[in-house]
Amino acid sequence: MISTFMGLETAKRGLSTSQGALYTTGNNVANANTLGYSRQRVNLIQTSGFPTVGLNSPRVAGQIGTGVAAETVQRIRDSFLDAQYRTQSNKIGYYGAMSESLTKMEGVMNEPKDSGLAATMEKFWNSLQGLTANTENSGAREVVASTGVMVADTLNYYYNSLTSVQTDISNQINVKANEINTLISSIDQLNQQISKVEPHGYIPNDLYDKRDVLVDNLSQLVSIKVNNVIPTDYGRASDVATGLYNIELMQEDGSSFAPPINLVSVNQTGMVGTSKVEVSHDKTTGMVDGLKFGSRTLTDYKFSGELSGLIKSFGYKKADGTIGGAYPDMLKKLDNMTTAFVNEFNAIHKQGYALGDDNTSTLNFFELEPGKSAAQSIKVNGEIVKNPTKIAAGGKSGGASGDNENAKLLADLKKKAFSEYSTKDQNSDELTGSFDTYYSGIIGKLGVDSQSAQKNLSNSVVLAASVNQNRESVSSVSLDEEMTDMIKFQQAYNASARMMTMMDEMLDKIINGMGTVGR
């Protein structure tokens, strides 16, 4: 026999399940604009039919359904899209940091503009040409001295501005390292919370969402790979439980370090721990000379993300002891160029004769401070600034007023290739072409590097946006859809209630309307 009240029970299940579904719909609507929220779905299942098979089971026709139950509330999300998104956001982090620091560098160099080094050098060369035309003119000499000062000032300015941007980047590196550590410990904490909920068969969707947002953020800072681990001894975990996140630091090319570096480690038995990042700097140069992850120290920065972009801009000590990085490179180039130019200019200057002088000049036109960077310390000799008649424009003993032979040699330095310098043995091997062409080459390379970083950045942004679009397509809340669901579940609820009423009327019939024959 089927129980008299079975229908009531079925209707009751219908009511409470629809109610649950409506509450979930309400939660979806409420969180429509919550960052990282994935829409949730109530998985409905039929409850088992009556009667179940057994020795004493009543002999009735077939199995009759007993209604509905909410099995799980699951978030709708595609972990494959998450991985795709994180790859792109990692590139955004790297190229974003790169393009920003290179754009700042372009801002400092300020080329091609009228106030850049190229324009200042032009003024200097012009002043030397002016000197060849008016050697006896103290005005022309003053101009040479003062444009020389401008050249020195411009180089000093470049050095100081570049190093101050570099300092900013160094601060950013520390901030980002802290951010990474905070994210790692937050993810670790969420893992722990999740590990306390899942074994009970619950699905902590809110914790999953929070953890995924943190992992998204972390992926922008360093390249990572997420592995879901469900520990073997894990209670009554549901089939749809996500498990714990093991987060591994990956190389740029997507392969693991050997041995692997886990930022958050989880194994089959449960939580193991975290590896925080620590940035260490070289004592003498101040460059980054290693990254400590837990007990491991990386000296090659073969991972991607914002941290790596910042380190590769700021400068780092390579395994062979040399310094790499965008800012140190630029400073080194400026230095080499300045040193070569100053040495040659001084050498030529010292061959010449100052006005009315019988002996070759003993003065250096430009002075460098030993032990300091050339671009940082270049200045025009104070004696020449004070008394420009000491500029050695003459090529012959006596320093006749119209003797412009040495001034011409100085002006000709503009077109002279570094390889033709009499002081070339002191030059760096990297110097090619003349001062002007070498410098415009530096600017050209900076332009290309910065452009390619920007292009890569905007490509990654577009790709990330498209992946994110796919992700949203799967996970984000559609209000129209929720409204439709709302109507659907509301009507189901109403219908279950109507069933309940019908059952009531049926029972009323049995209780009050039956057994009254002959009354």
Next chain:
Amino acid sequence: MRITQSMLTNNMLSNLSSSYEKMSKLQEQVSSQKKFSKPSDNPVAAMMGMGYRTNLNQIGQYQSNIAEATNWIDSTDDAIGEAVSAMQRIRELTVQGSNGTYEGEQLKTITEEIKQLKEHLITLGDTQIGGKYIFNGQNTNVRPSSVKDGNGNTVYGTGDINLEVFSGISLKINTDGSNTFGDALASGGSIDQTIDALENGGDVSGMLEGLDATINTFLGMQAQVGARQNRIELMTDRLKQQEVFATEILSKNEDVDIEKAIMDLTTQESVHSAALSIGAKIMQPSLLDFLR
């Protein structure tokens, strides 16, 4: 594909911001009149631009060097031209004096005039431009006539003054004073001999040959200066052409085509307002508006 409100909003936002970005780029182009502002906007053009600027600047500098050279050479030409006239006057006077029909007093006047003309030649030898003595070699701040040797002859300074007037081409802008005036002003030279002959009754007509030789020296120098003037003119023309060419290249490389930029900006503006109005239309309605 399932589309949700947040996707529409995100899309709309990213479209709007890219549209703003394009507008700001165009606006910058229109206001700066330059196609690019940073090397990374167009690395090749920026690098070329630096080269073109150097080129243009060099042309400008050569032009000012040429102006200086022209100044020197024109002044030299004037001075020599005057010297030639003075010499011709001396020759005329000598011819007059050789006639034998002049009285002693008249010969004295002639002699006096020749002496004055010689003084004039000395002044010409001291010609200055901008405070520089142009016939005194590299000693441009010394008056040539103030330096005499044991015989009382003017000692002109030596040394060439060269200016670069074109890439790798230097031009000598001064003229050797002793080669030019030395002969005429030498004590015992043709003028002094003529004066001596006039004062002491020598063979005056025999002096003409010497005077002619002196005139020829000046003419020879004038021809040289003329040749240099021609060369300078040629250079000036060539530089002018190059300046036009270099300016044009520079402009083509980095200047904005203003009509195009404004057209683009206007187009972008209308695209932007279309994006805004479509966004406003799409975002508004939802099923909510139609449910009771």
